[in-house]
Structures are given as structure tokens and as C-alpha cells.
Amino acid sequence: MQKLGMGQAVNQALKEEMYRDPNVFIAGEGVGVSIHVNPMFPTHGLLEEFGPARVKDTPVSEAAIAGLAVGAAEAGLRPVVEIMFNPFFTLASDMIVNHAAKLRYLSGGKSSFPLVVRIKSGAGFGAGCQHSHNLEAWAAHCPGLKVVMPSTSADAKGLLKSAIRDDNPVIFIEHMGLYFAQMPVPEEEYLTPLGHADIKRPGRDLTVVTWSGTLGAAMNAAEQLSRDGIEMEVVDLRTLNPLDKETILGSVEKTGRLIVMHEATRTAGFGAEVAAVVMEEGFKFLKAPLKRVTGPDIPVPASPPLEKFYIPDENDLIKAAREILDK
Amino acid sequence: MDIPHNKQIKMLETMILSRKFSDTLVELCKIQGKIPGMMILSTGQEAVGSGVCAALEPEDVIITNHRSHNHLLAKGADPNELMAEIYCKKTGCNKGKSGTLHLAVPEVNAPCTTTVVGATLPIAVGRAFAQQYRNENAITVCFFGDGAADEGSFHEALNLAALWQLPVIFLCENNMYAGAQRYEEHTRVKDMAERAQAYNMPGIIADGNDALAVYTATLEARQRALEGKGPTLLECKTYRCRGHGETDPQHYQPKDEIKAWQDKCPIPRLADALVKAGIIPSSKLEEMESIADNIVQDAVRFAEESPYPEPHEALEDVYVD
Numbered sequence: 054m055q056k057l058g059m060g061q062a063v064n065q066a067l068k069e070e071m072y073r074d075p076n077v078f079i080a081g082e083g084v085g086v087s088i089h090v091n092p093m094f095p096t097h098g099l100l101e102e103f104g105p106a107r108v109k110d111t112p113v114s115e116a117a118i119a120g121l122a123v124g125a126a127e128a129g130l131r132p133v134v135e136i137m138f139n140p141f142f143t144l145a146s147d148m149i150v151n152h153a154a155k156l157r158y159l160s161g162g163k164s165s166f167p168l169v170v171r172i173k174s175g176a177g178f179g180a181g182c183q184h185s186h187n188l189e190a191w192a193a194h195c196p197g198l199k200v201v202m203p204s205t206s207a208d209a210k211g212l213l214k215s216a217i218r219d220d221n222p223v224i225f226i227e228h229m230g231l232y233f234a235q236m237p238v239p240e241e242e243y244l245t246p247l248g249h250a251d252i253k254r255p256g257r258d259l260t261v262v263t264w265s266g267t268l269g270a271a272m273n274a275a276e277q278l279s280r281d282g283i284e285m286e287v288v289d290l291r292t293l294n295p296l297d298k299e300t301i302l303g304s305v306e307k308t309g310r311l312i313v314m315h316e317a318t319r320t321a322g323f324g325a326e327v328a329a330v331v332m333e334e335g336f337k338f339l340k341a342p343l344k345r346v347t348g349p350d351i352p353v354p355a356s357p358p359l360e361k362f363y364i365p366d367e368n369d370l371i372k373a374a375r376e377i378l379d380k
Numbered sequence: 381m382d383i384p385h386n387k388q389i390k391m392l393e394t395m396i397l398s399r400k401f402s403d404t405l406v407e408l409c410k411i412q413g414k415i416p417g418m419m420i421l422s423t424g425q426e427a428v429g430s431g432v433c434a435a436l437e438p439e440d441v442i443i444t445n446h447r448s449h450n451h452l453l454a455k456g457a458d459p460n461e462l463m464a465e466i467y468c469k470k471t472g473c474n475k476g477k478s479g480t481l482h483l484a485v486p487e488v489n490a491p492c493t494t495t496v497v498g499a500t501l502p503i504a505v506g507r508a509f510a511q512q513y514r515n516e517n518a519i520t521v522c523f524f525g526d527g528a529a530d531e532g533s534f535h536e537a538l539n540l541a542a543l544w545q546l547p548v549i550f551l552c553e554n555n556m557y558a559g560a561q562r563y564e565e566h567t568r569v570k571d572m573a574e575r576a577q578a579y580n581m582p583g584i585i586a587d588g589n590d591a592l593a594v595y596t597a598t599l600e601a602r603q604r605a606l607e608g609k610g611p612t613l614l615e616c617k618t619y620r621c622r623g624h625g626e627t628d629p630q631h632y633q634p635k636d637e638i639k640a641w642q643d644k645c646p647i648p649r650l651a652d653a654l655v656k657a658g659i660i661p662s663s664k665l666e667e668m669e670s671i672a673d674n675i676v677q678d679a680v681r682f683a684e685e686s687p688y689p690e691p692h693e694a695l696e697d698v699y700v701d
């Protein structure tokens with residue numbers, strides 16, 4: 054099987070979908086001629102392959118990029134636009150939050166907006182909080198949007214292809230820390246359906262629900278705990294909205310214990326939603342109060358020791374796991 | 381205009397210091413792990429920050445962007461604290477929270493560097509509003525690139541500043557590129573200064589590689605602002621001699637174009653002018669170089685010898701206690 058970084062997997066998905074459907078085009082700052090000539094980056098080589106009519110470099114103007122997607126999608130095109138770093142979603146957010154998410158509803162179901170907003174995200178680059186701020190909870194809080202956050206290259210490819218074919222606006226958030234790790238990706242055409250979590254590692258003693266950049270830490274923690282005879286089930290959410298409650302509840306029913314782990318800050322983070330769902334619908338399964346392992350409620354600092362302090366890691370998860378199991 | 385000799389000398393000193401500072405950072409970036417994060421420099425554009433800041437008084441405010449080092453040094457920020465922050469050390473001007481990109485130096489009235497492209501303009505409107513509100517004898521300058529002029533914030537800020545006749549200079553540092561995009565690839569207007577017409581404010585163009593021209597244009601715009609005549613859009617034409625950042629291979633910038641602009645370097649240009657005019661003897665140049673070199677070497681030493689912040693210090697400074 055081919056091994057790809059997540060950026061390359063996204064690239065492959067874009068390429069396949071652009072060949073399949075002439076309505077698909079991509080736009081964004083530097084999606085064509087990029088300062089990042091690195092082949093590990095998602096839109097590398099697409100301009101050469103598809104030409105400037107379908108690979109549109111835009112000015113630095115996020116509101117226009119997002120508005121372009123909204124207007125073009127209503128006309129039946131399938132825009133895949135890029136927001137360079139998650140914090141700049143705020144500049145695109147009028148178009149996404151007030152328009153992409155609402156115009157179908159406002160039309161009484163007459164219009165649809167089959168667009169994808171790809172957003173690069175994640176801490177770990179020493180770039181500071183105006184480049185590193187995970188805002189998935191903002192997007193997931195908007196009815197009308199779907200929110201996807203893959204943690205492996207294979208999922209990224211299958212999920213992005215589904216997102217492009219979906220008739221709704223989809224926010225597709227890529228953790229840049231995953232662009233470089235080579236992971237197996239099937240060669241043949243496949244779609245990973247939106248709205249389905251994936252059990253990345255089965256276990257019987259406790260469940261960790263996670264997504265995106267923190268999956269790796271969860272897998273490492275599970276491996277280490279396993280050496281001590283503790284089997285942690287790792288549930289990778291993959292899609293935040295719609296939320297796969299069934300898989301979460303099924304896992305908690307099996308293990309009786311839940312930790313939610315994410316890189317974004319804690320207060321009003323998406324972990325709170327997962328926790329609330331389990332309290333409402335799975336309280337009877339719980340043998341212990343659930344826990345959250347998240348970034349602290351601070352902006353992401355630039356200095357390496359501070360940034361490391363910010364990012365929740367496997368040690369934080371192992372500690373929480375031992376606490377919840379009381380060992 | 382007769383520019384006082386001490387101002388001219390100051391501009392040259394600032395440019396030399398700024399160049400040494402960035403050349404040193406280029407070298408440091410080559411050493412793996414020395415400097416975390418990105419490195420965005422303004423090599424070749426030194427005349428803009430130096431010319432603008434020489435025309436300002438200490439009470440004037442600058443709001444700057446991701447390409448800020450030169451602006452901050454010119455405004456009088458402490459090189460040691462800047463370097464330590466770029467190194468992400470505890471002794472840095474922002475205790476390691478910022479790193480190279482969002483340096484805040486309120487002590488010299490440079491309270492905000494924002495890396496959100498286009499964000500300097502509305503913030504400057506607010507700062508200038510405060511100056512007008514309090515009847516201060518001071519103005520605000522905000523630096524932004526040609527790319528930033530495509531953000532909605534540019535237009536909203538210019539409109540409001542013009543409407544309320546705020547004491548602000550919108551300083552477009554047109555270095556011909558926004559990321560990998562050439563100027564002509566992101567706008568149809570020949571000069572960004574043209575856009576001032578839409579808001580009924582003066583749109584002035586200055587040679588951004590001529591510190592004296594930048595100085596003069598800034599001084600005039602400042603005077604207008606102080607007289608209550610409102611904002612100016614001042615476009616300084618210059619060139620980005622290095623990549624967008626230090627990992628950018630500059631594949632989209634023609635080699636001969638870079639070379640041509642390197643030949644128009646603002647530093648020897650002002651140096652020659654000062655020597656020719658008899659303002660400094662040519663022997664003074666070497667001395668200026670070595671003073672700048674010492675300042676930068678001291679800053680590097682200070683940064684290297686400084687500790688990193690302790691991890692839990694990440695929790696500090698989120699709120700005012």
C-alpha cells in the first residue's frame with residue numbers, strides 16, 4: 054500500500070475528484086503558486102495538472118474566498134476553498150456562519166451549497182496564537198455545517214472525497230502536524246462516509262474519544278497502558294458534526310469509563326459536547342466520572358517550553374486514565 | 381526640504397542596524413533549532429521603517445505587521461529584548477508568548493504587531509481615534525503590505541478614518557509581492573495609492589528605497605493629520621529581496637529582478653548621499669557598521685544566555701488580575 058502524509062492524501066483526493074467532476078474547482082491564497090513548494094503540502098502540483106481555470110490563486114481576502122464558495126456553490130459548482138490557518142477562519146466566518154450554514158434553510162430547502170472549506174490547523178510550529186488556534190467547536194456549533202477533522206492520511210482522503218460529493222457545506226480541518234508522517238493509504242478509489250467515528254484501537258477498560266492531532270498521543274498512551282494490562286479503546290471521531298453518538302455510547306457501554314481528549318482549549322470545547330451526550334444518554338454505563346484532557350484555557354504561546362505545555366500529550370492522557378481507573 | 385543632518389544620520393544608522401539584525405537572523409535560522417517558528421524579514425525594505433520613524437516623535441504610535449523587525453528597531457525598541465523574544469526566551473519583550481511574529485513594545489509606542497493580514501488598519505483607526513478624542517498632539521501610523529490592501533479591513537478602515545478625519549497614516553509598504561503573488565496578480569489598480577480617491581483622502585507615492593523621500597512624505601502627512609486634516613494613504617514602493625519567509629525558495633521571483641533591486645539597495649544609496657553632501661566622512665561608515673555589529677552581537681549573546689520561560693508561565697498574562 055502507498056504511504057502518504059496527510060497533505061499528500063488530501064492532494065490525491067482533490068486530484069481524483071477534480072478528474073471525476075468538472076464542477077470541482079479549488080481556490081485560496083497560494084493554492085497554485087505557493088511559497089510552500091514542499092510536495093508534502095495539499096495543493097502541490099495541482100495548478101500544473103488542472104490549469105489556472107480550476108486552480109484559482111486569490112488575493113489575501115478571506116471574506117471574498119468564502120463568498121466565492123457560497124455563490125459558486127449555489128450555482129451548482131463544487132468549490133473547495135482553503136483558509137491558510139485556522140485563526141483566519143474568523144475573517145471568512147460571516148460568509149460561512151451567516152451564509153453557507155443558513156441560506157439553504159432560509160430558502161426553505163430550495164437552494165443548496167455543496168462547498169468545502171479546507172482549513173489548516175494545529176499547534177506545534179512555534180508560530181504563536183495568531184497562527185495556531187483550533188476553532189472546530191465554533192464551526193460545530195453552527196447548524197447547517199458539517200465538520201470533519203481527520204487524524205490519518207487514509208481517512209483524510211476518503212473523508213475529503215465524501216465531503217466534496219456532499220451537497221452541504223463541509224468544514225474540513227487538517228492538522229498540519231499530520232502532513233509529514235507517512236501513513237498507509239489505499240491506492241484504489243474509496244469513500245469514507247461522513248458522520249461515522251472509527252475505533253482505532255479496541256479495548257475493554259476505558260474509552261478515549263479523540264480526533265485530529267491528538268490521535269497519535271492517544272494511540273501511544275493506549276500502547277503504554279496495555280503493557281500494564283490496561284486496555285484503552287481509542288475512538289476517533291473523524292466527523293464532529295454530525296456526531297456519531299452510537300459509536301461513542303457503544304464504546305462507553307463496553308468500557309464504563311470515558312476520557313475525551315482534544316488539542317483545542319477546554320472551556321466550551323467540543324469535548325464538552327461529547328461529555329454532555331454521554332451524561333444524557335449513557336450515564337447508566339459510567340462507572341466513574343468522565344474526564345477531559347485538553348489544551349489549557351490560554352492562547353497558544355510561541356516559546357517551545359510553553360507550547361509544549363499547551364499541547365496535551367500521552368503523559369497527560371495516561372495520568373487521566375490511571376486516575377479514572379484509580380490505579 | 382532641508383532634512384536636519386542628525387535625522388539623516390539617524391536613518392542611516394537605523395538601516396544599518398536593521399540589516400545587521402536580519403542578516404544575523406538569516407544565519408541563525410540555518411542552525412537547526414536555534415530559532416523556533418517562522419522567520420519573516422524585510423531585507424531591502426529598510427528605508428521604509430527608518431524613513432517613517434525618523435519623521436515621528438516618540439509619542440506617535442506605530443501598529444505593525446508580520447514584517448515588523450525593521451519598524452520596531454526604527455521606533456527605538458530594545459534590540460536585546462527583541463532578539464530574546466525572537467529566540468522565545470523569558471527575557472524577551474513578551475516573555476516568549478509572541479516569538480518573532482507578534483512583538484509588542486508599548487514602551488516605544490509600538491503596542492501591537494499583528495500577523496493577521498490587514499488587521500493593522502482598523503486597529504490604527506482605534507488608536508488614532510483615541511488620540512483625537514484626547515486632543516493629543518500625536519498621530520498613528522500603520523504598516524501593511526500591498527497584499528493586505530485586498531482585505532475588507534483596508535476599505536472599512538480607510539472609510540471610517542476619512543469620515544472622522546482621524547490622525548492616521550496608512551502606510552502601504554508595497555514590496556511587489558504578497559506571498560507568492562506578484563502585485564499585478566492580485567489587483568488591477570496601477571498604484572495602491574489610487575485607492576485613496578475612493579475615500580477622498582490624499583494618496584501619495586514615495587520611492588520606498590529612498591529613506592529621505594519616505595521621511596519627507598511622512599512628515600507632510602503627519603503635519604496634515606496634526607492640523608486635523610485627516611488621514612493619508614502613503615504608498616512606499618520597494619522590494620522584498622528575500623523570500624516571504626526564510627523557508628521560501630523564491631521560485632516565483634525572477635533572479636534578475638532580485639539582482640536589479642539589490643543594486644538599488646537603500647543603504648549604500650543614503651550612505652553615498654550623506655558622504656557626497658559632506659554630512660559624514662566616508663570613514664564614518666565603517667564605524668557605523670561596527671557599532672551596529674556590536675549591538676546585534678550583544679543582543680544575540682543576551683538572547684542565548686537567557687533562559688526559556690518555565691512551562692507553567694504559559695498560564696500567565698491571559699487576563700488582567
Ligand SMILES: Cc1ncc(C[n+]2csc(CCOP(=O)(O)OP(=O)(O)O)c2C)c(N)n1
Pocket residue numbers: 082113115137141144446447495496497498524525526527528529555557558559620624
Ligand atoms: C488574514 C490572513 N490571511 C492570510 C495570512 C497568511 N499570510 C501571511 S503574510 C501574507 C502575504 C501578505 O502580503 P503583504 O500584505 O503584501 O505583505 P508582505 O508579506 O509582502 O510584507 C499572507 C497571505 C495571514 N497572516 N493573515
